[in-house]
Amino acid sequence: MDFFYKKKNIKYLYILIAIVYAIGLFIPLMENDSAQHAVMAMRMYLNDNLFEFYKGPNPYLDKPHMHFWLAAISYKIFGLQEWAYRLPAILFTVLGAISTYHLTKKLYDKSIAHYGSLIFLTSQSIILANHDVRTDAVLTGAVIFSIWQFFEYLLTKKTLPIILGAVAMGIAFSTKGFYGVAIICFSLFAHIIYNKKFSFIFSYKILIAFVVFFLSITPILYAYYVQFGWDGVEFILWKQNVNRATASGFKQNSPDYAFFFHSLLWVFLPWAFLMYFGLFYQIKKWVKNGFKKTKGVEFLTIGGILIILVIISFSKFKLPHYLNPLIPSLSIFTAGVLYNLNVDGKQKTLKVFLGFVYFFVLVLAIASFLILFFTFNTPTILTVILALLSFIILILTLVKKEEISNKILVNSVLLMIFVNVVLNSYFYPKLLQYQGGMNIAKIIKEKNINIDDIYIYENNYSWSLDFYTKKNIPWISTDEIKDIKDEIWLFTKKKNDIENLKKQEFIITEKIEAENFRVTRLNLKFLNPKTRSSKTGKVYLVKIKKEV
Known part of the structure; x- marks a missing residue:
């Protein structure tokens, strides 16, 4: 090909x-x-x-x-x-x-x-x-x-x-x-x-x-x-x-x-x-x-x-x-390296780097298919088709005889296309579903909770909560809560905050929780569905009022 x-x-x-x-x-x-x-x-x-x-x-x-x-x-x-x-x-x-x-x-x-x-x-x-x-x-x-x-x-x-x-x-x-x-x-x-x-x-x-x-x-x-x-x-x-x-x-x-x-x-x-x-x-x-x-x-x-x-x-x-x-x-500079090695007749050196390409294809293909089929839920048919098409194109191009510098360039490009089709269409969308703030924002919309009644408790910021509610949700301290007469909703990442609120004579009238994981800190236990729950936590949206 x-x-x-x-x-x-x-x-x-x-x-x-x-x-x-x-x-x-x-x-x-x-x-x-x-x-x-x-x-x-x-x-x-x-x-x-x-x-x-x-x-x-x-x-x-x-x-x-x-x-x-x-x-x-x-x-x-x-x-x-x-x-x-x-x-x-x-x-x-x-x-x-x-x-x-x-x-x-x-x-x-x-x-x-x-x-x-x-x-x-x-x-x-x-x-x-x-x-x-x-x-x-x-x-x-x-x-x-x-x-x-x-x-x-x-x-x-x-x-x-x-x-x-x-x-x-x-x-x-x-x-x-x-x-x-x-x-x-x-x-x-x-x-x-x-x-x-x-x-x-x-x-x-x-x-x-x-x-x-x-x-x-x-x-x-x-x-x-x-x-x-x-x-x-x-x-x-x-x-x-x-x-x-x-x-x-x-x-x-x-x-x-x-x-x-x-x-x-x-x-x-x-x-x-x-x-x-x-x-x-x-x-x-x-x-x-x-x-x-x-x-x-x-x-x-x-x-x-x-x-x-x-x-x-x-x-x-x-x-x-x-x-x-x-x-x-x-x-x-790297394009120039490929050009100069070819002009200088360094075909043996180029073959070594073509070998690196073969190695990367093997390793990254295995990793990509493991991600695709063994990390989260079964991918959609469209994702599988896109991944398989990009992989087939890569393999067909890889086995074609061609000038070595061109093979290094074209196959490396096609490899990164394949890898990132998997990452962008499947892995990242699935991974980011574990962002607690984004999940709470979905629940707020589903339950039609008044966004003006919601506050971030202390410094439990969640940027995804703000973006997906389309509001810069105000932050509030414990002292400020005491001055509020009506029921309000508080967002927190800490279960201890809820217990502390109870001790300060606040009544929890409703509690919503969502799964949460710091997605920039990936580890094998999280990627393994069998051990994932040991690495995830919770975020909370609680409705509170003062005790009468």
């Missing part, structure tokens, strides 16, 4: 990838961050106020507003829907894929331009980031688009690319502070140093870029000033990234200096091993050539990546999704 190996049919790979992403649009929102961000944007939308930024009842002084603004605008256009929250992420991912395509073509060869974008779109963390949506998808698209446009300026000296690059850099800043800006600047710095293009730095057009960048971040600075005064402006211009680097205000979560390097093995699945080999292969060529400019070696991608990885490895607060904005550059 050579269908997908023909250049004219490359568009069908994109169509299959689009199906995977489209399915992910309708997955329930995942606690904590994704649902939390969706609810924070919902508050902006419901209050018609983009400048008052809250997490629950508390002012939110952390990430900038851009991701939340885009979600709130999407709600305004399409309503409070899961897919509306995710739509900006999808659009910026498409922008990232287009940018990756063009940079791959310009840095390496037009024959592999699609390699870069296909690698990017099928990297597991990028697929995940488009249904478990946080700030990273918008940041990733903005960063690689900015790098592409600044690179175009370096090639052509035209003004428009430098303006577009500066605007995109402003969006990156407005999404996650200076982290995205640093990735852009270090990538360009590595490229300029490697190519000795120092004259570009001293062009008057650089001043245009600074002015445009400043103008593009002005709305964010104004938003911080409106809510927090000059302290807010100081925070986003300096303290935010310093606080994360030093874990000030955060729990230090990883002293491991190699954390990001080994996290890449799954974040950049299934491309990480090829990328790491390529890193040594390309640098070896450069060193052998006396550190001079070498054919097939570029530093716009890998130079910026290495600088950033070294810097963030010293941070005391580390999370795997911090790597997402590097994935487009990693994808371009």
Whole structure:
């Protein structure tokens, strides 16, 4: 089956990838961050106020507003829907894929331009980031688009690319502070140093870029000033990234200096091993050539990546999704590795990596079918058909004789399509049914409970409860309850809270409970239906009144 190996049919790979992403649009929102961000944007939308930024009842002084603004605008256009929250992420991912395509073509060869974008779109963390949506998808698209446009300026000296690059850099800043800006600047710095293009730095057009960048971040600075005064402006211009680097205000979560390097093995699945080999292969060529400019070696991608990885490895607060904005550059570089190995006639090396593909197919296929048939309830006929069709296409393509670099690319892409058809159409929808807040929201709707009578007790927040009731449910303390004369409903995650309320002379007139599990903390006992109940808990909605 050579269908997908023909250049004219490359568009069908994109169509299959689009199906995977489209399915992910309708997955329930995942606690904590994704649902939390969706609810924070919902508050902006419901209050018609983009400048008052809250997490629950508390002012939110952390990430900038851009991701939340885009979600709130999407709600305004399409309503409070899961897919509306995710739509900006999808659009910026498409922008990232287009940018990756063009940079791959310009840095390496037009024959592999699609390699870069296909690698990017099928990297597991990028697929995940488009249904478990946080700030990273918008940041990733903005960063690689900015790098592409600044690179175009370096090639052509035209003004428009430098303006577009500066605007995109402003969006990156407005999404996650200076982290995205640093990735852009270090990538360009590595490229300029490697190519000795120092004259570009001293062009008057650089001043245009600074002015445009400043103008593009002005709305964010104004938003911080409106809510927090000059302290807010100081925070986003300096303290935010310093606080994360030093874990000030955060729990230090990883002293491991190699954390990001080994996290890449799954974040950049299934491309990480090829990328790491390529890193040594390309640098070896450069060193052998006396550190001079070498054919097939570029530093716009890998130079910026290495600088950033070294810097963030010293941070005391580390999370795997911090790597997402590097994935487009990693994808371009990995496409270049495939191209160079083929041009250099390294067929034996390519065969080794084709062997990795066979291994991943075996392992991930077994894992996917175990998930499909041995974790939750029997999948629907449609899910089974989609999974089997994608698996059959993969196998038929895998056994076809073809140029090895093409086989590595096409079969890895088809493998990730198969895996994520299973995950997006079956596993995540079933898993997320164990989110207690979402289940309570369904019961509230079924029983037609007045949402205005419901409160979150103490700090038992549930972002999925807020989103699926389409209300920022107020929080209430025990002291505040004493001042309420009528019956009210309280949501809590703790059974002890109910007993404590009884001791404080409150009568429980009705109790509703739902199964609950922290879905981001998966373990084998939960995945095994026979032992699942030992790992799940309960959440409660209780109706209370004072004793007379």
